[in-house]
Amino acid sequence: MTAEAALATALSYGRLIPVTVHFDDLDALGMLHNARYPLLVERAWTEFWQERGIRFDGDWASAGDACNVVKELLIGYEAPVTRTGPYAVHLWLERLGTTGLTYGFRFCSADGVTTYARGTRVLVRLDPQTLRPTPWSEGFRAAGRELLRPQD
Incomplete structure (x- = not known):
């Protein structure tokens, strides 16, 4: 498969x-610090969900689907980022379960052509009272379905 097709x-x-x-x-070497990649990915996800009315405003009891925790984060670095400026994060869902989800991401050039890092993160929605897993709302699930990666 060619790079353009990929x-x-x-x-x-x-x-x-x-x-x-x-x-x-x-x-100190002039490269994007390894800890910044997950931070920039988090900011991209926050923007995506806030556009859909899902946000945390400091109150866990009313946070709804924003009351969630990270269960796992995996990231692989493919090429160094050595300049400031515009980039992009390509976001998608690998899996949307009842109480958890797995999302995929690529940290890439602004046009999506060059991949600098890629990874996955597992989230679990929590009940704010018990801090036990609880189902995602139907509104959240509907928004999430638009990001599901097609299965091979």
Whole structure:
């Protein structure tokens, strides 16, 4: 498969969210610090969900689907980011379960062509009273279904 075909397939699902790398995101070697990748991915997800009315405003009891925790984070670094400026995060869902989900991401160039890092993260929705897993709302599930990656 050509690079163009691979990119077209990758961008046929999920969302490409613009992010910005700033000077203070770089490490002493002038590369994007490894801890900044998950932070920039988190900011992209926050933007996606806030556009759909899902946000945390400081009250767990009324947070709804925003009351969730990270169960697992896996990330692989493919190429160094050595400049500040515009980039993007390609987001999608690998799995949408009853109380949990697995999302995939690529930290990439603004046009989605070059991949710098990729990974997955597992989230679990919690009941704010018991802190035990609880089902996602139907509204959340509907928004999430638009990001599901097609199964091979």
